[in-house]
Amino acid sequence: MSHAHGLPHNFLPLSHLLPAGAAGIFSPAMEAVVEAPLCVPPDEPAVLLSDIREFAAGGSSYVFVVDVTAVFALDGLSRDILHYLRPGKSAPAPATEGRQAAGAGYVLLKDIFCAFEGTHDRQQIGEALRELRSIRAIRFSGFPGEEWKTPQRQLPPAPFPQRSLVLNVANDCNLGCSYCFAAQGDYGTPKRMMQEETARSSVDFLLANSADQKNVTLVFFGGEPLMNLGLIRRVVAYAGEASAKAGKHVDFTMTTNATGLTTEVIDFLSENRIGVSVSIDGPKEYNDLRRTYKNGMGSYDHVRPRILELLHRHKTRPVAARATLTHGITAVEECFWHLLDMGFHEVGFAPVTSSAQEDFALTSEELWTVLEAFRKLSDIYVERALKNESFGFSNLSNLLGELHTGISKNYPCGAGLGLLGVGADGDLYLCHRFSESPAHRMGSVQEGLDVARQTDFLSRAHLSNKPHCGTCWVRHVCAGGCYHEANTHYGSLYHANAHYCEWIRSWIDLGLHAYARIMESNPDFFPQFIEKRGAV
Amino acid sequence: MKHVRPLNKKAQNFEKQLTGQPPAADPKESVSAMQGANLGCSLVFDPGWETDATGGVTGLCQPVEADLYGCSDDCWWPAQVPDQITNFPDWADKCAAAERDWKNLDLLNPNKP
Ligand code: SF4
Ligand code: SF4
Numbered sequence: 001m002s003h004a005h006g007l008p009h010n011f012l013p014l015s016h017l018l019p020a021g022a023a024g025i026f027s028p029a030m031e032a033v034v035e036a037p038l039c040v041p042p043d044e045p046a047v048l049l050s051d052i053r054e055f056a057a058g059g060s061s062y063v064f065v066v067d068v069t070a071v072f073a074l075d076g077l078s079r080d081i082l083h084y085l086r087p088g089k090s091a092p093a094p095a096t097e098g099r100q101a102a103g104a105g106y107v108l109l110k111d112i113f114c115a116f117e118g119t120h121d122r123q124q125i126g127e128a129l130r131e132l133r134s135i136r137a138i139r140f141s142g143f144p145g146e147e148w149k150t151p152q153r154q155l156p157p158a159p160f161p162q163r164s165l166v167l168n169v170a171n172d173c174n175l176g177c178s179y180c181f182a183a184q185g186d187y188g189t190p191k192r193m194m195q196e197e198t199a200r201s202s203v204d205f206l207l208a209n210s211a212d213q214k215n216v217t218l219v220f221f222g223g224e225p226l227m228n229l230g231l232i233r234r235v236v237a238y239a240g241e242a243s244a245k246a247g248k249h250v251d252f253t254m255t256t257n258a259t260g261l262t263t264e265v266i267d268f269l270s271e272n273r274i275g276v277s278v279s280i281d282g283p284k285e286y287n288d289l290r291r292t293y294k295n296g297m298g299s300y301d302h303v304r305p306r307i308l309e310l311l312h313r314h315k316t317r318p319v320a321a322r323a324t325l326t327h328g329i330t331a332v333e334e335c336f337w338h339l340l341d342m343g344f345h346e347v348g349f350a351p352v353t354s355s356a357q358e359d360f361a362l363t364s365e366e367l368w369t370v371l372e373a374f375r376k377l378s379d380i381y382v383e384r385a386l387k388n389e390s391f392g393f394s395n396l397s398n399l400l401g402e403l404h405t406g407i408s409k410n411y412p413c414g415a416g417l418g419l420l421g422v423g424a425d426g427d428l429y430l431c432h433r434f435s436e437s438p439a440h441r442m443g444s445v446q447e448g449l450d451v452a453r454q455t456d457f458l459s460r461a462h463l464s465n466k467p468h469c470g471t472c473w474v475r476h477v478c479a480g481g482c483y484h485e486a487n488t489h490y491g492s493l494y495h496a497n498a499h500y501c502e503w504i505r506s507w508i509d510l511g512l513h514a515y516a517r518i519m520e521s522n523p524d525f526f527p528q529f530i531e532k533r534g535a536v
Numbered sequence: 537m538k539h540v541r542p543l544n545k546k547a548q549n550f551e552k553q554l555t556g557q558p559p560a561a562d563p564k565e566s567v568s569a570m571q572g573a574n575l576g577c578s579l580v581f582d583p584g585w586e587t588d589a590t591g592g593v594t595g596l597c598q599p600v601e602a603d604l605y606g607c608s609d610d611c612w613w614p615a616q617v618p619d620q621i622t623n624f625p626d627w628a629d630k631c632a633a634a635e636r637d638w639k640n641l642d643l644l645n646p647n648k649p
Binding site (some may be wrong): 062063066069070071072074075077078124127128131132134135211238403404405406407408446515516519520 | 537538539540541542543544545546547549550551554
C-alpha cells in the first residue's frame with residue numbers, strides 16, 4: 001500500500017508563497033511543495049532562463065530551445081518575460097518596481113508578477129510562465145524536479161543500422177586538383193581499383209547490417225569513380241538483385257569530376273537512377289585555379305560540354321554541383337549563378353576551413369565574405385519559397401531540413417554511425433574522407449565491423465566530451481563539426497572545430513531566420529520541397 | 537498553448553507530448569504515475585484543510601473536498617480518512633459528488649462496528 005517517497009524536510013505549501021491570485025497556474029506537482037532553493041531566500045520561488053536563443057524575424061518573435069532543438073513563436077507577453085529574465089537587461093517598463101536578480105539570473109516570481117500586472121492580468125502572466133516552463137524556455141527554482149540535471153550521456157543503440165556506404169571504387173584520379181583531401185585521388189597509397197569481389201561484399205555487408213532500414217544508399221566515390229565504370233555497372237546490377245532478395249531498396253549516388261562522362265555513361269546513370277553530384281568550382285577563371293590535370297592544365301573547358309550533356313540527358317534524378325571554396329575564391333554568388341545557369345538543379349558550397357597541405361583554407365576574413373554571400377542567396381531563397389518556388393542553394397536546403405525536423409544531434413554527422421567509407425580493398429573507415437587511413441579503420445566488409453572500435457569512437461566523439469561546445473547554443477545542430485576538419489586542424493577527431501564557431505553560429509542563426517519566415521507564410525513549402533529531399 | 541506556438545516538427549511533437557498521453561503505469565515510475573492519475577496524494581498538492589485569505593475555499597486551486605477522496609481509495613496516505621478498499625467500502629455511498637455532498641460524509645469509529 002505504501003509507496004516509497006522522499007520528501008525533503010524543508011518543504012512548504014506553495015500556496016503560502018505564491019503571489020495572491022497566482023495559485024492554480026502551475027502543475028499540481030509543482031504546487032505541492034517548495035524546496036528551499038540555494039540562491040534565493042528559502043521562501044521565495046524564483047524563475048530563471050534556460051538555454052535558449054531568442055530571435056525576431058518578419059516582425060515576430062521566436063525562441064529556439066537549445067536542448068531540444070525546438071522552435072516556438074512567442075506572443076508579446078512571453079517575449080517580454082524572456083527579455084525581463086535576461087541578465088543585465090532592463091525590464092520593459094515594469095508597472096511597479098521590478099527587480100532583476102543579480103548574478104545567476106534568478107528573478108523572484110513575485111517580481112515578474114509585479115512587473116507585468118499593470119499590463120496583463122495575473123491569470124495570463126501565470127499561464128505564460130507555465131507555458132514557457134513547459135517548453136523548457138525557463139525553469140523555476142525552488143520546485144522539486146526543477147533542479148538542473150547533467151544530461152545522461154547515452155550512446156546510440158548498438159548495433160546501429162548501416163544506411164550508407166561510400167565506396168572508394170577507384171583509388172586514383174585523372175585530375176590533380178591541388179586542394180584534394182585524397183591527395184590527387186589516391187589518399188597517398190598505391191593506386192588501385194576496387195575489385196568486383198570487394199564491391200559485392202560491400203553490398204552484402206550493407207544489406208546485412210541495415211537492420212530494419214528499407215532504403216539504403218551506396219555512394220560511388222574515389223578518386224574518380226568513373227575510372228572504374230565497369231565495376232560500377234556490375235555492382236549496380238548485383239545490388240539490384242541482392243536488395244530485391246532482401247526486400248530492400250538500394251539508392252545509388254556518385255560524386256564525379258565529370259571528365260569521364262560520355263553519352264553512353266550518362267544514359268547508364270539515367271537508366272539506373274544514379275544521383276550525380278559534380279565537383280566543379282564555378283566559371284573557368286575560378287575552377288581552373290585548382291581543378292587541374294596533373295600537368296597543370298585547367299579542367300573547365302574539358303568538362304563543360306560533358307556537364308551540359310549530363311544535365312540535358314540525365315532525366316531521372318536532379319543533378320547537383322558541389323563547389324569547393326578555398327583561399328582566394330570567395331566569389332560565391334558569381335560561382336552560384338554560373339553553375340545554376342549551366343542547368344544544375346542545386347549548387348552546394350564546401351568552404352575549406354582546415355588544410356593539411358599548403359594553405360588552401362579560407363582565412364577568417366574570407367569566411368565572413370562567404371557568409372555575406374550566403375546571406376544574399378538565402379534572401380533570394382526565402383523570396384522564392386514564399387512564392388512556392390524552390391531555389392537550388394543546397395547549403396540552405398540542408399540546414400532548413402535539419403531545423404524543420406528539429407533533429408537534436410550529439411554527433412555532427414553519420415560518420416561511424418550509419419555511414420562508413422569502404423577503401424579499395426574493402427576496409428571500413430570512419431567515412432569516405434578517412435579512406436585508406438589505418439588509424440581510422442573499423443574492420444572490413446569481409447570480416448565485419450569492428451564493433452569495439454566503433455563503440456570506442458562513439459563514446460569519445462559524443463558531444464558531452466567536447467567541453468568547448470558545452471554552452472554553445474548551436475551545439476545540438478553543429479555538434480562540434482566535421483571530424484576530418486578537426487583532425488586536420490587539431491590532430492584529433494574528437495576536438496571541436498573551434499576555429500569557425502562564430503561562423504557556424506551566424507550561419508545557423510541565418511537559417512533560423514529564413515526558417516521562421518518561410519514557415520510562417522508558406523508552411524507547405526516544407527513537405528513539398530524539403531522533406532522530399534531526404535537525408536543528404 | 538496560448539502564449540507560445542510550436543513551429544518546427546520537434547516543437548509540435550513536444551506540444552503533443554505535453555498535452556496528451558496519460559503517464560505510464562510502470563511501477564518504477566509509481567510516483568509520477570500517481571501524480572498524473574489522481575490528484576489526491578500528498579506528494580501532489582491538495583490544498584486540503586486550508587482556507588484562503590477570506591476564510592473561504594473558492595480561491596484555492598482545488599475545492600477543499602477533493603482531499604477527502606484524494607486520501608482514500610487509491611492513495612497510500614493512511615491517516616486522514618477511512619480506507620475504502622478493505623474496511624469501509626460504503627463510506628462515501630451518500631456522497632456522489634464531493635463538492636456538493638461532502639457534508640454527508642461522516643466520522644467513523646473503527647472500534648465501534
Ligand atoms: S564546434 Fe563551435 S559552433 Fe559547433 S557546437 Fe561546438 S562550440 Fe558550437
Ligand atoms: S567526418 Fe566530415 S567528411 Fe566525414 S562524413 Fe562527417 S562531416 Fe563528412
